[in-house]
Amino acid sequence: MTGQIIGIAGATVTVDMAGLKLYERVQVGHAGFTGEVVRLDRERAVVQVYEDTRGLGVGEPARGLGMPLTVQLGPGLLAGMYDGLQRPLERWRAAQGPFIKGGIELSPLDFARRWRFFPLLREGAEVVAGTVLGHVEEGPFRHLISAAAAGKIGRLPEGEFTLAEPLGTFADGGEILAVQQWPVRRPRPYRKKLPASQPLITGQRAIDFLFPLARGGTAIFPGGFGTGKTILEQAIAKFADVDLVVYVGCGERGNEMAELLEEFRTLTDPWRGAGLMVRTMVVVNTSNMPVAAREASIYTAVTMAEYYRDMGFHVLLLADSLSRWAEALREISSSLEEMPGEEGYPTYLASRLAGFMERAGVVETLGGQTGSLSMILSVSPPGGDFTEPVTQACLRTAGAFFMLDTSLAHSRHFPAINWFQSYSLYEKELTGHFNEKVDPRWGELCRRCREVLQKEEALREVAEIVGVEGLQDADRLLMKVAERIREDFLAQNAYTEDAFSPPDKTVALIAGILDFYDQAVARLKTGALLDEVLKGETKANNKDGQDRQDEGKAET
Ligand SMILES: Nc1ncnc2c1ncn2[C@@H]1O[C@H](COP(=O)(O)OP(=O)(O)O)[C@@H](O)[C@H]1O
Ligand SMILES: [Mg+2]
Numbered sequence: 001m002t003g004q005i006i007g008i009a010g011a012t013v014t015v016d017m018a019g020l021k022l023y024e025r026v027q028v029g030h031a032g033f034t035g036e037v038v039r040l041d042r043e044r045a046v047v048q049v050y051e052d053t054r055g056l057g058v059g060e061p062a063r064g065l066g067m068p069l070t071v072q073l074g075p076g077l078l079a080g081m082y083d084g085l086q087r088p089l090e091r092w093r094a095a096q097g098p099f100i101k102g103g104i105e106l107s108p109l110d111f112a113r114r115w116r117f118f119p120l121l122r123e124g125a126e127v128v129a130g131t132v133l134g135h136v137e138e139g140p141f142r143h144l145i146s147a148a149a150a151g152k153i154g155r156l157p158e159g160e161f162t163l164a165e166p167l168g169t170f171a172d173g174g175e176i177l178a179v180q181q182w183p184v185r186r187p188r189p190y191r192k193k194l195p196a197s198q199p200l201i202t203g204q205r206a207i208d209f210l211f212p213l214a215r216g217g218t219a220i221f222p223g224g225f226g227t228g229k230t231i232l233e234q235a236i237a238k239f240a241d242v243d244l245v246v247y248v249g250c251g252e253r254g255n256e257m258a259e260l261l262e263e264f265r266t267l268t269d270p271w272r273g274a275g276l277m278v279r280t281m282v283v284v285n286t287s288n289m290p291v292a293a294r295e296a297s298i299y300t301a302v303t304m305a306e307y308y309r310d311m312g313f314h315v316l317l318l319a320d321s322l323s324r325w326a327e328a329l330r331e332i333s334s335s336l337e338e339m340p341g342e343e344g345y346p347t348y349l350a351s352r353l354a355g356f357m358e359r360a361g362v363v364e365t366l367g368g369q370t371g372s373l374s375m376i377l378s379v380s381p382p383g384g385d386f387t388e389p390v391t392q393a394c395l396r397t398a399g400a401f402f403m404l405d406t407s408l409a410h411s412r413h414f415p416a417i418n419w420f421q422s423y424s425l426y427e428k429e430l431t432g433h434f435n436e437k438v439d440p441r442w443g444e445l446c447r448r449c450r451e452v453l454q455k456e457e458a459l460r461e462v463a464e465i466v467g468v469e470g471l472q473d474a475d476r477l478l479m480k481v482a483e484r485i486r487e488d489f490l491a492q493n494a495y496t497e498d499a500f501s502p503p504d505k506t507v508a509l510i511a512g513i514l515d516f517y518d519q520a521v522a523r524l525k526t527g528a529l530l531d532e533v534l535k536g537e538t539k540a541n542n543k544d545g546q547d548r549q550d551e552g553k554a555e556t
Pocket of ligand 2: 229230231252
């Protein structure tokens with residue numbers, strides 16, 4: 001179906017075509033820019049265009065493709081870097097040079113590469129959509145190939161093939177392909193959701209110990225400018241105990257993404273030992289790229305994540321930041337002259353965000369595997385005001401909330417996760433797991449750690465009035481211990497070895513601090529002076545002081 005452009009307003013383009021469908025993919029202009037239908041009238045439709053519309057003119061052609069926006073799924077997506085429309089950025093740049101233009105169709109997959117296919121099923125087997133047919137080896141991963149539709153296997157030999165060739169045939173002659181298309185807005189199906197009961201270790205003590213996350217869970221961390229959102233997302237991308245990571249750079253600075261990729265190429269996954277890049281897929285839609293495409297990048301990323309979840313992998317989707325997508329929604333909504341909701345965001349903001357976050361979870365896949373998709377999403381509330389609509393909407397759906405605190409960031413306590421305001425709904429369920437698998441003291445240490453921090457808070461108020469010297473020795477001791485918990489345990493410098501803290505290190509550190517506390521209390525009771533009790537401690541403090549200076553140097 002073809003027509004013409006009759007109006008252009010930023011990223012929204014009006015075309016004179018009847019009979020399009022909502023969210024149908026449309027190509028507009030001589031350049032063939034990709035967009036989706038977001039509004040339908042009797043004789044015209046409005047298309048949200050995911051490429052830079054500068055230079056586009058009224059009267060240029062438009063073409064409905066009769067299908068929604070899809071991604072291509074198949075072996076070879078890992079280690080790739082894509083734009084919101086899943087174009088592989090490196091090959092794209094190689095083809096066009098540094099000034100890449102939109103409107104180009106470029107498959108994310110390499111159709112020339114040869115793969116060896118190992119079939120699992122034989123001739124005559126009956127399959128349904130999602131049945132595992134066999135696998136190829138993608139880096140260190142077993143990439144399962146599943147049936148896209150039901151049928152009876154005719155031929156399915158072992159052997160080498162390219163993605164351009166069928167793997168085999170169905171008994172009725174239909175081809176069996178290793179590549180499939182999937183509409184990005186439609187969640188991929190599974191047999192059933194399972195409870196999220198396994199921890200997702202992030203390597204960040206403040207999270208793993210105080211506000212643990214479950215595989216299949218969702219966490220958001222809102223924080224104002226400079227509170228460490230990007231550094232935290234990147235640290236988790238490096239150290240998280242998952243099989244695969246999908247990282248979406250959504251509307252943030254491009255140089256941060258470039259640095260991340262450079263670093264990832266040199267690092268290894270601390271859990272599985274393979275290179276970090278082979279477990280990672282990156283979707284970039286940085287601040288210099290078209291705003292509307294942030295929406296596409298979010299959906300492209302989650303669909304690729306689900307595809308690997310469906311092979312039984314534990315996949316983590318990281319996005320920095322969800323607010324930039326919400327801003328794109330606001331921009332589009334306002335150019336459609338929709339009735340604005342709170343702060344100009346569309347009234348469907350909350351349901352759109354929830355719909356996306358609900359794609360996380362642990363599932364039993366159609367092929368009978370267990371896979372999970374977890375999400376850790378940053379939010380950038382303007383002015384660090386958490387009452388704003390995006391933070392509030394995310395809060396309603398997320399299972400964990402890490403509040404990044406501007407005053408902690410100012411005092412250079414990173415990650416700036418506020419230990420009073422944050423929460424995790426997974427904590428109860430996971431404590432049992434940590435007690436059993438890591439250390440039987442885990443839950444109790446956790447309770448005591450919080451208790452010390454709370455008491456410190458109460459004592460601080462007293463100390464403000466009477467001065468620290470006016471406090472009793474037992475209270476001054478507690479304040480010292482709380483300081484150690486904050487500075488040596490909860491704080492974690494992303495630029496040192498300490499950036500990654502596996503659970504056994506985490507528990508050893510906190511147990512060390514609380515053991516010291518117990519011994520010190522006992523000594524005070526037998527009449528020792530506080531200064532004597534803290535003597536060993538003072539040395540440790542000097543050493544920390546040195547560490548902190550070194551950290552300062554590393555950053556500059
Ligand atoms: N874990 C950390 N360890 C050390 N420094 C950190 C850490 N997190 C953040 N920082 C410091 O804070 C700065 C801002 O962090 P960034 O992640 O860019 O903030 P945001 O994305 O929230 O604007 C960093 O450049 C770094 O100096
Ligand atoms: Mg940032």
